[in-house]
Amino acid sequence: xxxIKTLSQNKVAMVGFAVLVMLILVAVLGPYxxxxxxxxxxxxxxxxxxxxxxxxxxxxILGRDVLAGLIxxxxxxxxxxxxxxxxxxxxxxxxxxYAGYFGGWVDEVLMRFTEIFQTVPSFALAIVLVAIFEPxxxxxxxxxxxxxxxxxxxxxxxxxxRLRNQEYVLAAKLNGQSNRNIILKEILPNSLSPxxxxxxxxxxxxxxxxxxxxxxxxxxPEIMSWxxxxxxxxxxxxxxxxxxxxPGVAIAVTVLALNLLGEGLNDALNPKLSGKRES
Amino acid sequence: xxxxxxxxxxxxxxxxxxxxxxxxxxxxxxxxxxxxxxVVGESGSGKSMTANAIMGLxxxxxxxxxxxxxxxxxxxxxxxxxxxxxxxxNRISMIFQEPMTALNPLMRIxxxxxxxxxxxTDMTSKERETRTLALLEDVGLPDPEKMMRAYPHxxxxxxxxxxxxxxxxxxxPSVLIADEPTTAxxxxxxxxxxxxxxxxxxxxxxxxxFITHDFxxxxxxxxxxxxxxxxxxxxxxxxxxxxxxxxxxxTQKLIAAVPPLxxxxxxxHKQSDRTPVLSVNNLYKTFSTGGSWFRKGRVVKxxxxxxxxxxxxxxxxxVGESGSGKSTVSRCVVRLLDSxxxxxxxxxxxxxxxxxxxLAPFRKRIQMVFQDPYGSLNPRKTIGQIxxxxxxxxxxxxxxxMAKAVELLELVELPAAALxxxxxxxxxxxxxxxxxxxxLAHDPEVLVADEAISALDVSVxxxxxxxxxxxxxxxxxxxxxxxxxxxxxxxxxxxxxxxQRGKIVESGNTRQVFVSPxxxxxKSLIASIPGAHWRSGKDAxxxxxxxxxx
Numbered sequence: 001x002x003x004i005k006t007l008s009q010n011k012v013a014m015v016g017f018a019v020l021v022m023l024i025l026v027a028v029l030g031p032y033x034x035x036x037x038x039x040x041x042x043x044x045x046x047x048x049x050x051x052x053x054x055x056x057x058x059x060x061i062l063g064r065d066v067l068a069g070l071i072x073x074x075x076x077x078x079x080x081x082x083x084x085x086x087x088x089x090x091x092x093x094x095x096x097x098y099a100g101y102f103g104g105w106v107d108e109v110l111m112r113f114t115e116i117f118q119t120v121p122s123f124a125l126a127i128v129l130v131a132i133f134e135p136x137x138x139x140x141x142x143x144x145x146x147x148x149x150x151x152x153x154x155x156x157x158x159x160x161x162r163l164r165n166q167e168y169v170l171a172a173k174l175n176g177q178s179n180r181n182i183i184l185k186e187i188l189p190n191s192l193s194p195x196x197x198x199x200x201x202x203x204x205x206x207x208x209x210x211x212x213x214x215x216x217x218x219x220x221p222e223i224m225s226w227x228x229x230x231x232x233x234x235x236x237x238x239x240x241x242x243x244x245x246x247p248g249v250a251i252a253v254t255v256l257a258l259n260l261l262g263e264g265l266n267d268a269l270n271p272k273l274s275g276k277r278e279s
Numbered sequence: 280x281x282x283x284x285x286x287x288x289x290x291x292x293x294x295x296x297x298x299x300x301x302x303x304x305x306x307x308x309x310x311x312x313x314x315x316x317x318v319v320g321e322s323g324s325g326k327s328m329t330a331n332a333i334m335g336l337x338x339x340x341x342x343x344x345x346x347x348x349x350x351x352x353x354x355x356x357x358x359x360x361x362x363x364x365x366x367x368x369n370r371i372s373m374i375f376q377e378p379m380t381a382l383n384p385l386m387r388i389x390x391x392x393x394x395x396x397x398x399x400t401d402m403t404s405k406e407r408e409t410r411t412l413a414l415l416e417d418v419g420l421p422d423p424e425k426m427m428r429a430y431p432h433x434x435x436x437x438x439x440x441x442x443x444x445x446x447x448x449x450x451x452p453s454v455l456i457a458d459e460p461t462t463a464x465x466x467x468x469x470x471x472x473x474x475x476x477x478x479x480x481x482x483x484x485x486x487x488x489f490i491t492h493d494f495x496x497x498x499x500x501x502x503x504x505x506x507x508x509x510x511x512x513x514x515x516x517x518x519x520x521x522x523x524x525x526x527x528x529x530t531q532k533l534i535a536a537v538p539p540l541x542x543x544x545x546x547x548h549k550q551s552d553r554t555p556v557l558s559v560n561n562l563y564k565t566f567s568t569g570g571s572w573f574r575k576g577r578v579v580k581x582x583x584x585x586x587x588x589x590x591x592x593x594x595x596x597x598v599g600e601s602g603s604g605k606s607t608v609s610r611c612v613v614r615l616l617d618s619x620x621x622x623x624x625x626x627x628x629x630x631x632x633x634x635x636x637x638l639a640p641f642r643k644r645i646q647m648v649f650q651d652p653y654g655s656l657n658p659r660k661t662i663g664q665i666x667x668x669x670x671x672x673x674x675x676x677x678x679x680x681m682a683k684a685v686e687l688l689e690l691v692e693l694p695a696a697a698l699x700x701x702x703x704x705x706x707x708x709x710x711x712x713x714x715x716x717x718x719l720a721h722d723p724e725v726l727v728a729d730e731a732i733s734a735l736d737v738s739v740x741x742x743x744x745x746x747x748x749x750x751x752x753x754x755x756x757x758x759x760x761x762x763x764x765x766x767x768x769x770x771x772x773x774x775x776x777x778x779q780r781g782k783i784v785e786s787g788n789t790r791q792v793f794v795s796p797x798x799x800x801x802k803s804l805i806a807s808i809p810g811a812h813w814r815s816g817k818d819a820x821x822x823x824x825x826x827x828x829x
Contacts, residue, residue, distance in 0.1 A: 167655035168665075170615055171717060175669035176642040189659040 006268040013264020019257035027074040036068030038224035046240050060233055060243050070250055073226040077254065080141050081206035085199055087145035092152025093195065097183050099153070100160025111157070114150045122147035126209060130218045137220050144209050148202055155198055159191035166190075193269035200262035204255045211251050226251050282309030283486050284333070284371075284454055289346035289356075291328050291337070302328045302341065303510040310454060313484040315477070317497045317518075320507035321533070321736040322707075326490050328510075330456045332356065334373050335363055350454070369399045372447040376459040378439035382431040388415070388442055389427035395449040414445040419475060437468035441475065448479060455480070456488045461496065465600035466765065470807035473499050492736065494537045495766070495810030498522055506530045522813060536741040540811050542769040542790040554627075555588035556724050556757045557612070557645070562586065562621035564607055564781075581607040582618070583781035589725065594751060594758040596772030596789065598765060598804070604781040609729050609761045613647050614638060626724065643673055643721035650730040652710035656702040662688070662713050663698035669720045680720075687716040691746060708739035715746065719754070726751075727759045732767065744771055765808055769793055777801045 007013055041063040049058045057066040099110040129143035163169060172186045213219060214227025226247040233243035291302040303325040310316050320326035331337050333348055333355055348355040355363060375381040382391060392414060393407040415423035418441040431439055440460060447455055461469040477500050480487050491497060497504055504521040506514040513527040525531045564582035581604045589595050599605045610616040612623055614630060623631040630641045649655035656665055666687055667680035685695050691712040702710055711731065718726055732740045748771060751758050762768050768775055769789060776786040785798040796802045
């Protein structure tokens with residue numbers, strides 16, 4: 001495929017992609033390869049990084065292994081963000097598709113409904129949702145998905161509005177194809193590129209949301225996460241700055257990698273918009 | 280005479296991966312003072328490349344490989360940007376194809392034109408205003424005082440092109456480059472713009488390089504002609520030499536493909552004893568735009584009491600300029616649009632009110648071929664899928680549908696190997712063949728061709744027209760041919776309907792309508808066809824009608 005070829009020529013995007021692959025490997029294999037547990041107190045507290053060779057990144061307030069926390073945190077960050085993005089897409093794409101394809105009152109109703117979600121500050125809504133349903137992986141994932149689908153719906157609606165009067169769609173109508181077929185087989189495949197780009201950026205936003213929730217103490221209490229690590233060590237930031245700094249860097253690197261990849265995908269999938277190629 | 284502009288051995292290289300190495304190679308011609316030189320070619324022939332090189336408009340990835348463009352003793356190719364800029368717009372200026380996008384939508388007409396003076400001269404603002412007003416009068420815009428304060432969107436396409444010409448001629452350049460300036464315009468507007476360019480050219484003794492694909496336009500205004508094919512200059516000569524006695528085989532082919540304006544005698548069908556396959560009775564359709572709670576929106580009567588009958592085995596032309604409602608009629612007829620009132624009877628059954636499931640069985644009896652060969656095929660589907668989709672949706676098994684697709688490909692003269700390939704691998708003409716195959720997959724009785732050949736080059740047009748004609752005879756189709764090009768209509772239609780602002784102003788046998796049109800509008804349409812006197816062999820030409828000011 002030439003999309004993959006174009007993407008592989010984009011060095012910055014490939015750096016992002018490489019980092020992401022590495023993080024996924026860490027998330028999947030890390031806990032099996034690295035023998036450490038994130039919750040157990042293994043040593044005296046406040047060992048700085050690179051001082052004790054068995055605990056490379058040192059220990060936290062309670063003497064827990066920071067590196068182990070980081071590895072387990074990768075799991076939860078990626079899991080929550082990917083799953084919540086998939087759910088958001090599953091809500092947003094059909095909603096936007098119906099609104100854009102049928103137009104008229106269907107569009108009015110669905111878009112007003114979308115606007116209700118857009119007018120509420122998304123982070124506040126996520127906090128309320130998690131607080132009501134008690135913090136767990138499920139409620140966090142659900143809450144993040146629920147606050148991040150409206151942009152998908154709006155984007156898909158725009159694409160459908162643009163494409164529904166294309167002549168090949170009209171031809172499909174003249175063929176007597178069902179609306180479902182036209183939406184799924186004619187229009188949706190041609191509107192995938194911007195959706196893919198948006199999805200890659202949504203994963204990044206979801207990581208930030210999950211970390212923010214965990215930072216506020218609304219993370220799943222059973223699971224070690226980057227946000228929780230920062231949150232729990234914020235009181236000692238003057239004595240042991242690295243305890244906040246290390247997971248902070250992990251978040252920043254992951255989000256950056258996703259953004260670089262998203263940018264690269266955008267250039268590869270929408271060559272006309274990126275302005276790098278002449279038609 | 281010493282040439283004003285001299286293009287010598289010019290070669291422009293395309294970036295790697297393009298379909299050929301050079302956009303143009305070894306192009307030589309010069310432009311004499313006070314002449315109109317037409318550069319003619321089909322799309323992809325590189326006809327605009329030289330002009331772009333002169334104006335410094337080549338994309339960053341494309342560069343001049345070899346050769347010089349000498350203007351006034353300077354080589355424009357190697358001249359440094361700052362000094363070339365002083366020549367551009369001042370001594371050499373350009374008008375573009377698309378009058379809709381060539382003007383800044385946020386600037387008033389007066390400001391856009393006087394900007395030229397602001398950049399190149401040190402006139403005072405008072406002087407600039409007087410000059411601008413004089414220019415607008417010069418290009419024949421109605422009510423120039425009011426035009427000064429207008430924004431581009433308030434002007435029609437023809438008026439905008441006049442503004443562009445005013446801007447281009449503001450500083451009385453010695454060279455004017457016109458890149459397809461009338462292609463996007465209606466035929467009557469085109470005739471006026473061509474006349475304007477010619478008049479102004481005479482008045483100011485400007486040398487004009489006129490780029491076009493239309494030999495009719497060439498016949499209308501050219502002094503000399505350059506013919507380009509795939510980046511190579513194949514012929515150069517005076518207008519009469521090239522048009523009437525072309526030397527190169529490519530030129531001969533192109534000229535032969537230009538349809539003559541005379542309608543051939545056709546065997547008239549006895550229609551009284553047959554029932555029409557499609558009848559449209561008193562069809563109405565209005566569009567309303569821009570209304571709000573407090574203000575009434577603009578209501579456009581797109582289709583206003585249109586009635587006609589269509590019989591099997593005949594081609595009925597629906598002719599008109601943009602905004603005449605001809606496309607709206609065709610879309611109502613195939614039920615892509617709902618009509619407001621009136622009756623559409625297909626094979627005895629009224630179909631104008633049917634919806635969903637009830638409509639489905641009628642869908643396959645009336646099919647459409649679309650205008651845009653690039654937009655009418657789903658880029659993510661193979662040709663086979665595109666053709667087979669229709670029959671499958673109508674209940675045929677996928678295997679039979681594919682077998683049928685193979686047959687259809689043969690019918691439209693495409694190789695069976697096309698089945699598994701994607702639309703982007705095909706040329707415009709080939710895609711249009713796929714579009715026809717898709718329409719025929721249902722064995723329709725009525726084929727609606729909505730400007731089906733307008734986006735194609737003239738030689739490809741001729742092939743597609745032939746194909747439609749052959750298929751019509753073979754399958755006994757009734758064809759409703761929506762077209763703006765009267766030359767095409769004259770060639771393929773048995774009967775024509777002329778539409779203006781949603782109304783039918785004239786209808787009848789093609790030959791009769793073309794030989795002795797009754798309505799004034801039909802007369803003006805026929806008179807406006809560029810190069811009419813050339814192709815019909817007559818020298819006399821009726822006067823060009825005045826612009827209808829809306």
